[in-house]
Amino acid sequence: MENEREGSTHLQLALQESQMVAVAATATPFLPQPLTVSDFARPPLHGSNLRVAYQGVPGAYSESAASKAYPECEPIPCDQFEVAFQSVELWLADRAVLPVENSLGGSIHKNYDLLLSHRLHIVGEVKLPVRHCLLALPGVRKEDLTRVISHPQALSQCELTLTKLGLNVSREAFDDTAGAAQFIAANNLLDTAAIASERAAEIYGMNILAAGIQDDPSNVTRFVMLAREPIIPRKDRPFKTSIVFAHDESTGVLFKVLSAFAFRNINLNKIESRPRRKSPVRIVENGTHSGTTRYFEYLFYLDFEASMADQKAQNALSELQEYVTFLRVLGSYPMDTSPLACVTDLLYPAATASLPSI
Numbered sequence: 001m002e003n004e005r006e007g008s009t010h011l012q013l014a015l016q017e018s019q020m021v022a023v024a025a026t027a028t029p030f031l032p033q034p035l036t037v038s039d040f041a042r043p044p045l046h047g048s049n050l051r052v053a054y055q056g057v058p059g060a061y062s063e064s065a066a067s068k069a070y071p072e073c074e075p076i077p078c079d080q081f082e083v084a085f086q087s088v089e090l091w092l093a094d095r096a097v098l099p100v101e102n103s104l105g106g107s108i109h110k111n112y113d114l115l116l117s118h119r120l121h122i123v124g125e126v127k128l129p130v131r132h133c134l135l136a137l138p139g140v141r142k143e144d145l146t147r148v149i150s151h152p153q154a155l156s157q158c159e160l161t162l163t164k165l166g167l168n169v170s171r172e173a174f175d176d177t178a179g180a181a182q183f184i185a186a187n188n189l190l191d192t193a194a195i196a197s198e199r200a201a202e203i204y205g206m207n208i209l210a211a212g213i214q215d216d217p218s219n220v221t222r223f224v225m226l227a228r229e230p231i232i233p234r235k236d237r238p239f240k241t242s243i244v245f246a247h248d249e250s251t252g253v254l255f256k257v258l259s260a261f262a263f264r265n266i267n268l269n270k271i272e273s274r275p276r277r278k279s280p281v282r283i284v285e286n287g288t289h290s291g292t293t294r295y296f297e298y299l300f301y302l303d304f305e306a307s308m309a310d311q312k313a314q315n316a317l318s319e320l321q322e323y324v325t326f327l328r329v330l331g332s333y334p335m336d337t338s339p340l341a342c343v344t345d346l347l348y349p350a351a352t353a354s355l356p357s358i
């Protein structure tokens with residue numbers, strides 16, 4: 001009797017599990033499921049195509065960036081940025097393609113921090129125009145909406161346009177744009193819209209209520225390609241080098257660092273500061289005045305326009321070493337100078353057709 005009850009419980013569990021699998025399969029048929037930390041126990045996959053990890057689910061802009069960077073690749077969805085880094089380190093993927101900045105939303109700080117806490121090398125960059133759409137289930141009208149969900153970057157890139165559209169909606173953050181569309185479809189939400197790509201609309205059977213809803217028509221996200229090994233820097237095409245450094249409290253160090261590039265006519269593309277997490281604050285006793293001052297400590301990320309194969313870049317870094325307490329080259333890689341093709345052109349070259357624009 002006891003065994004029988006146990007048997008029926010197992011059966012019920014198995015049934016519930018198979019029903020859950022069936023529901024998930026109906027919601028997103030044949031789509032690869034995102035990697036999670038628990039997948040790292042699996043043996044590495046082998047195949048002839050380059051396996052490229054990205055954060056999100058199919059239809060995410062990061063997937064399009066992976067396809068732009070490596071046209072023949074097998075894109076591998078990951079549920080978090082950290083998982084994408086680890087999947088390359090553990091040979092589950094060959095490359096990772098991750099967003100680092102957007103022309104409207106600014107830097108994606110999480111990835112700057114992860115670049116430092118992992119040992120991968122930047123081997124390329126890719127710039128992707130991001131054209132957002134407002135997606136809802138078939139039959140849903142703008143007036144029915146009470147909520148818009150998406151990746152925080154996408155929500156902020158469309159903030160003004162959402163207001164202009166006259167939508168009386170709350171905004172909620174989601175892990176990625178396509179994941180938001182997938183969630184609406186899987187839960188048959190008739191009062192919720194997602195901000196995501198045209199490709200996400202197609203994959204998850206959603207309608208496009210409005211296209212091109214980003215606040216600036218030339219909205220672009222820059223992604224970096226990461227690998228276990230660095231590439232050999234060259235001088236026959238435009239290269240960029242990314243470094244990260246920290247310095248101690250002496251005066252004018254940042255000025256000296258920037259001058260090391262300026263005096264050699266090396267163009268700086270970007271400088272970003274992040275808190276130095278291991279020692280975020282420096283406390284200084286105020287000499288004659290009583291009390292103490294707390295200074296924030298920073299790590300500086302800098303991109304400059306030169307290859308590490310170039311003597312003047314090597315000289316600039318040698319000079320930097322005199323001023324800084326920590327220096328790491330994150331990668332020296334070809335600049336993306338290609339014309340900006342939009343996501344639709346990349347994935348459906350023949351059909352950049354008539355979308356309901358606002």
Ligand SMILES: O=C(O)C(=O)C[C@]1(C(=O)O)C=C[C@@H](O)C=C1
Pocket residue numbers: 055056059060061062063099102108130151153154175176177178221
């Ligand atoms: O959610 C996605 O589709 C992503 O690929 C992520 C992401 C980001 O992290 O900034 C990438 C590009 C867009 O700027 C919006 C979101």
